[in-house]
Amino acid sequence: MEKRCLQQEILRLKREKGITVLAHTYVAREVSEIADFTGDSYALAKWAQGAQGDVILCGVHFMAETVKILSPQKKVYLANPKAGCPMAEQLTVEALKALKAQHPNAAVAAYINTTAALKTECDVCVTSSSAEKIIAALPEKEILFIPDINLGSYLAARLTDKVFHLFDGGCPCHKRTTVEDVLRAKEAHPEALFLVHPECPPAVVSLADYAGSTAGIMQFAKESSRTQFIIGTENTVVCHLAAECEEKQFFPLKEDLVCPDMRRTTLQDVLACLKGEREELVLDETVRLRARRCIDRMIALGG
Ligand code: SF4
Structure with a gap:
């Protein structure tokens, strides 16, 4: 099934079953497009508490656990059960x-x-x-x-x-960033501000114009009067910012700053989950x- 058809079928089933889909900011944009809410792990758990119906979490295992810890009355599903955070x-x-x-x-x-x-x-x-x-x-x-x-x-x-x-x-993804990556990116984009997540090594963070959480990075970029930014966190954030701030330019710190676990969740996973083909996440009380x-x-x- 094509992306658009998959998304339409997911939205239809989601409405029919009254299920809320939550997506972490790092999952593929085509998945976050069908989500009721996109945010970082804590924002997802907080949002799930007030959400209608049961919850499908598009992210990694500890995030689904956090949702279940805070919302024990809901059925919680991890869209791709193999997605874990190393x-x-x-x-x-x-x-x-x-x-x-x-x-x-x-x-x-x-x-x-x-x-x-x-x-x-x-x-x-x-x-x-x-x-x-x-x-x-x-x-x-x-x-x-x-x-x-x-x-x-x-x-x-x-x-x-x-x-x-x-x-x-x-984080294996953020830990791989280096000072050389920053110098290379700054040379390629000398007008850009460098925004970084503190999961990166201290030497990389020390070169940043702003260091903060994913939500903090996105807010800073949106509110800044500057128009070019090098993004030192998972590259999906670059896609989100580019889609949400068309008048600004965003550059990845490096092309392979990608979390393979966050990319495991596909539209097919969400559809399978909505069709009842995934097991509910259970936590010992x-x-x-x-x-x-x-x-x-x-x-x-x-x-
Ligand atoms: S980017 Fe991936 S590996 Fe890194 S903390 Fe997030 S889920 Fe874990």
Whole structure:
């Protein structure tokens, strides 16, 4: 079936069954075009709480878990069950317990890109947009930050009254960016501002005109009086910005800044899900309740 026919069939079934489709900003644009809401992982989970009917999540596994943790009364489906986030699975619960034993006085702050099982062992969750505010508000001086060493380093450089213990994990996609990539892009587009996600290495972030979450990058680009931008995050953001701000120009930091897991979800997956060909995501209730504590704390401290 052609893209347009697939999209029409999805929209028809979605209406008929009263199902809400949520898409992460990094999934292919043709998928986000049929979604009821597109946003980052935290925005998706919050939006799902008020959504009509059951939910199909176009993104990766930990995001569907986060939706289920916050909306247990809804049936939640991951459009492509094979889509996982490598960073979310870099640390096991046992390894985290060992790290906690090494730093018994530290508050454990988990990037939201973690499994529900890991969240059960954490004190608070953070997103890239809320992390600085939340960690600053914690009473503990010591912070054990998991799993992204780059985001952790970014926070440690800002919150100098805290002592950070970092786990050496991170996003394989953002971690591959280099200073050479930035210099090359700036040489090709000397008038462009460089906007970057703090999941990139600190040396790359240090060259940015703006560093922030995906939503922050998009807002900055839209509101800026400047017209050219180099985008240092997953390349789908370049497509979204180009479609939403036709008068401006957006350049990827590098052509292969692509998350293969986010690209796994296709229109065929969404259609299969709507036809009942995907299994509902199920979370053990004890895990869900324990994981929810650190998400609730994130909402309380981060707003
Ligand atoms: S872009 Fe990175 S953090 Fe996001 S899903 Fe892909 S691997 Fe995970």
